[in-house]
Amino acid sequence: MGRAPCCDKTKVKRGPWSPEEDSTLIRFIETHGTAGNWIALPQKAGLKRCGKSCRLRWLNYLRPNIKHGNFTKDEDEIICTLYTQMGSRWSLIASNLPGRTDNDVKNYWNTKLKKKLLAGKVISLTTTNNYVNSNKFPEKSCHRTNPHDLLDSSISAPPSSSTYGHHHHNHLHFSSFSSQPQMISSSPPPFPILTDHMGYGSSSSTVVNNTHEISLMSSDPNHQYFSHHDHVSEFSTNLKNSSSSIFTSSQEGGSSSVSVSADNSTSLAMENNNNSLSADGSAVHEDLQGGILMDFSFGIGGPIYNEFINSSSGIWFQDQKAISHEEAGLSYCYYPNLGDDQSSSYADIKQEQGLFNQSVINQY
DNA sequence: AAAAGGCTCAACCGCTCTCCC
DNA sequence: AGGGAGAGCGGTTGAGCCTTT
Numbered sequence: 035m036g037r038a039p040c041c042d043k044t045k046v047k048r049g050p051w052s053p054e055e056d057s058t059l060i061r062f063i064e065t066h067g068t069a070g071n072w073i074a075l076p077q078k079a080g081l082k083r084c085g086k087s088c089r090l091r092w093l094n095y096l097r098p099n100i101k102h103g104n105f106t107k108d109e110d111e112i113i114c115t116l117y118t119q120m121g122s123r124w125s126l127i128a129s130n131l132p133g134r135t136d137n138d139v140k141n142y143w144n145t146k147l148k149k150k151l152l153a154g155k156v157i158s159l160t161t162t163n164n165y166v167n168s169n170k171f172p173e174k175s176c177h178r179t180n181p182h183d184l185l186d187s188s189i190s191a192p193p194s195s196s197t198y199g200h201h202h203h204n205h206l207h208f209s210s211f212s213s214q215p216q217m218i219s220s221s222p223p224p225f226p227i228l229t230d231h232m233g234y235g236s237s238s239s240t241v242v243n244n245t246h247e248i249s250l251m252s253s254d255p256n257h258q259y260f261s262h263h264d265h266v267s268e269f270s271t272n273l274k275n276s277s278s279s280i281f282t283s284s285q286e287g288g289s290s291s292v293s294v295s296a297d298n299s300t301s302l303a304m305e306n307n308n309n310s311l312s313a314d315g316s317a318v319h320e321d322l323q324g325g326i327l328m329d330f331s332f333g334i335g336g337p338i339y340n341e342f343i344n345s346s347s348g349i350w351f352q353d354q355k356a357i358s359h360e361e362a363g364l365s366y367c368y369y370p371n372l373g374d375d376q377s378s379s380y381a382d383i384k385q386e387q388g389l390f391n392q393s394v395i396n397q398y
Numbered sequence: 399a400a401a402a403g404g405c406t407c408a409a410c411c412g413c414t415c416t417c418c419c
Numbered sequence: 420a421g422g423g424a425g426a427g428c429g430g431t432t433g434a435g436c437c438t439t440t
Contacts, residue, residue, distance in 0.1 A: 049410095050408070085425085085426095086426085089426080089427085090409065090410080091409085094408075125429085137408075137429095144407095
């Protein structure tokens, strides 16, 4: 048995507010305040509205100093950071953004920011960030949301038995696809980590007519998209000649990717905020030693893609821990010939898994 | 030009929390 | 301590606008 409704739904107006209703509500509240009783307010104000509707209209639209639209990059970062810290607690998140309402932040997240995140265009997430006033954030009801909750996920490609500390051969075993995410290690990787705390973007590398193409998207508004065909062959050579190198995109919230052509040559794409300087990887791989391709931190990263075998997989790192796609909240594939249909992508990957293991892992 | 599909966001719903008697 | 009522919150909806075909 449910709770009694707050008002008679048949006797109150619903739907969009008219300018007249808005001005009536504004005038009343400016004169009398809410008196701490929204339920009684509409009758006193002469509005044929539910008290909850009045409250919502005032808080989300009519009260002074409300900002709408045009979220700034800083606001993006705050929202994303707080979301990872506390989950969808929109009112708390909004309380850290002057002039923003919980409804606005929620809508912005659901319609735009989540997509930006998927595209790798947002985020500088730092574990030390603490925008939250702890007084407003009672531990009692605190729930943290794992990044994988950020996004719908239907593919999991957990690198199940691999360890990333093996320096001689790369034991990236994608032994089975499981619906359960599997942590492959919880220890920090035993090698240097380059970190670009400013960078966030995305990258992809594909093979077209047996030629590697690398594309990058930068957070730099002047270099939103660029490609680095010129560096590919040189870098591919470096990659092939390195029997035990770690290739890291080394950025926070950025990404890296690899492509493998039919002749088993490879190319690597990386993104960070320094755009072209490290886009071909040359600036970041020289000092590193190890055995696998990876991406650190929160970003979309580490996908390994081979269009000839129609597969995609990879390893993600978050807070220097190896995690699966699903744990990273990134278990999707938007690669052209996998399509946006996540379920079919999963089927494709699953079907081609064995071939994928052979062709790709042998590169490292 | 029209239809279909996608997107946005204000508004609603129903639940939990908090306060007060 | 228990219960009722209002406030607050997050999830969801759907009308209207925009874009694509």
